[in-house]
Amino acid sequence: MAFAVATRQRRERYIQLGKAGLFLLGLGPLLGLIFGVLNERLGANPAEYLIRSLGDWTMRALWLTLAITPLRHLFGWPWLVRYRRQLGLFAFFYASCHLLSYAVFDMDLDVAEMAHDLVKRPFIWVGFSAWLLMVPLALTSFNAAIRRLGSQNWQRLHRLVYAIALMALLHFFWMRAAKHNFNEVAVYGLILLLLFGWRVRHR
Amino acid sequence: MLLRSLDSGFVHPHASEITPEKVWQERRHWMSQAAIGAIGVTGVMAGLGGPAWAAEAPADKLTPFKDATGYNNFYEFGTDKADPARNAHTLVTRPWSVMVDGLVKKPLQFSLDELQKIAPQEERVYRLRCVEGWSMVLPWRGFSLAELIRRVEPLGSAKYVEFQSLADPKTMPFVGSRLLDWPYVEGLRLDEALNPLTLLAFGMYGQPLTNQNGAPVRLVVPWKYGFKSAKSLVRIRFTEKQPATAWNKAAPEEYGFYSNVNPEVDHPRWSQATERRLGEDTLFAKKRKTLMFNGYADQVASLYSGMDLRRNF
Numbered sequence: 191m192a193f194a195v196a197t198r199q200r201r202e203r204y205i206q207l208g209k210a211g212l213f214l215l216g217l218g219p220l221l222g223l224i225f226g227v228l229n230e231r232l233g234a235n236p237a238e239y240l241i242r243s244l245g246d247w248t249m250r251a252l253w254l255t256l257a258i259t260p261l262r263h264l265f266g267w268p269w270l271v272r273y274r275r276q277l278g279l280f281a282f283f284y285a286s287c288h289l290l291s292y293a294v295f296d297m298d299l300d301v302a303e304m305a306h307d308l309v310k311r312p313f314i315w316v317g318f319s320a321w322l323l324m325v326p327l328a329l330t331s332f333n334a335a336i337r338r339l340g341s342q343n344w345q346r347l348h349r350l351v352y353a354i355a356l357m358a359l360l361h362f363f364w365m366r367a368a369k370h371n372f373n374e375v376a377v378y379g380l381i382l383l384l385l386f387g388w389r390v391r392h393r
Numbered sequence: 394m395l396l397r398s399l400d401s402g403f404v405h406p407h408a409s410e411i412t413p414e415k416v417w418q419e420r421r422h423w424m425s426q427a428a429i430g431a432i433g434v435t436g437v438m439a440g441l442g443g444p445a446w447a448a449e450a451p452a453d454k455l456t457p458f459k460d461a462t463g464y465n466n467f468y469e470f471g472t473d474k475a476d477p478a479r480n481a482h483t484l485v486t487r488p489w490s491v492m493v494d495g496l497v498k499k500p501l502q503f504s505l506d507e508l509q510k511i512a513p514q515e516e517r518v519y520r521l522r523c524v525e526g527w528s529m530v531l532p533w534r535g536f537s538l539a540e541l542i543r544r545v546e547p548l549g550s551a552k553y554v555e556f557q558s559l560a561d562p563k564t565m566p567f568v569g570s571r572l573l574d575w576p577y578v579e580g581l582r583l584d585e586a587l588n589p590l591t592l593l594a595f596g597m598y599g600q601p602l603t604n605q606n607g608a609p610v611r612l613v614v615p616w617k618y619g620f621k622s623a624k625s626l627v628r629i630r631f632t633e634k635q636p637a638t639a640w641n642k643a644a645p646e647e648y649g650f651y652s653n654v655n656p657e658v659d660h661p662r663w664s665q666a667t668e669r670r671l672g673e674d675t676l677f678a679k680k681r682k683t684l685m686f687n688g689y690a691d692q693v694a695s696l697y698s699g700m701d702l703r704r705n706f
Binding site for chain 1: 472
């Protein structure tokens with residue numbers, strides 16, 4: 191009995207350590223970009239570089255979040271789920287940075303111009319909506335929120351993540367479509383297909 | 394100042410305002426030193442404002458060489474802006490020849506050396522506005538395309554000029570990819586091609602073109618979006634029908650045949666009203682307004698009188 195408690199405590203410590211590690215890891219891309227700006231390492235068009243890589247990191251974090259459940263089952267690692275919330279919040283964090291950098295660097299924070307852009311361009315509209323849908327998920331990511339909503343309602347709400355991923359993919363697809371440059375889009379699409387396919391099979 | 398005829402070339406409207414990079418860097422240095430001095434000696438001086446010439450800041454500064462040669466669209470070598478600088482070393486630019494044919498009295502194949510000598514070359518500083526919303530200011534070396542056109546004597550039936558870039562899958566890794574229909578083809582109306590602004594360029598920044606900038610010979614059409622200025626030319630053909638151009642074929646609703654720089658006609662996915670001047674505008678600077686015909690309206694607007702530029706974008 192005492193032995194089991196000690197093991198559980200040790201495991202808990204490892205998980206907490208892992209969370210701290212993931213937190214630092216998750217900040218890495220942002221710190222790298224800030225370092226790049228300060229040292230003029232982002233090429234001739236740093237604004238474009240920032241907007242695009244913040245978008246890339248949003249998708250990477252989101253895809254990792256969605257990979258947790260299949261990987262947990264595939265490898266028999268139940269503890270993986272403990273990292274899902276953090277990954278999801280990083281996806282939201284980078285999506286917010288992505289949106290903010292578009293607003294500052296592309297739009298000069300001109301609200302009228304942004305509203306115009308939003309209405310006129312489906313590519314912007316879809317990207318913005320995906321971010322908007324992430325907001326309630328981020329706001330209900332705390333344990334208290336899960337308790338308040340009840341786990342079933344909470345789960346239902348958080349199924350929005352599938353729509354968000356599809357919208358992010360469409361946003362990326364449209365961004366690349368005009369240049370017929372679909373290689374990366376195809377990679378993201380294929381991974382998403384695998385992740386969704388696994389869920390359909392293991393319902 | 395030298396007097397020039399329309400044929401012998403074109404004087405950049407802001408030539409006197411463009412300050413070579415070295416000079417303005419020295420100026421900046423001098424100004425910062427002066428400012429430190431002024432603050433140190435007396436705070437009153439600073440209140441008087443800078444010297445008179447500081448107020449008339451140059452409108453266009455040359456883009457730093459490293460940005461002009463490190464940030465390129467040249468899809469034959471990859472889609473990332475840094476790819477051409479990384480990959481274009483494989484391009485073989487000698488021997489090189491350019492076939493000039495189609496509806497002309499004297500079709501001719503020029504070796505690069507012959508072509509470079511048909512007219513005196515001159516330095517011309519042009520703004521370059523990319524359809525993606527960024528711009529540069531580049532010092533080219535070459536002569537007006539009109540010099541070449543006159544030598545081959547176009548027939549009366551010639552209405553357009555088609556420009557073809559090299560498409561060699563052995564030296565250009567992305568030729569054969571499905572990005573575009575290769576070879577890269579661009580086109581101008583004959584009167585656009587004859588406009589003295591239209592430049593056949595062999596050099597940039599006082600040296601031969603680097604591979605990633607379209608060595609050994611390219612087109613520069615400063616009042617149109619950058620993709621109209623085809624690189625690494627191997628053929629110039631005179632036609633009766635409007636040439637099917639690469640980007641127009643790939644996405645006709647996004648890239649028109651004319652593609653004149655026009656702040657009033659948006660790209661479907663972004664506004665063309667403003668631009669970011671690379672190497673000059675800082676990250677948090679407000680984007681600058683894009684000028685009609687990239688600021689060359691005085692020279693070229695008459696080419697399009699009576700045309701609906703919204704439809705013929």
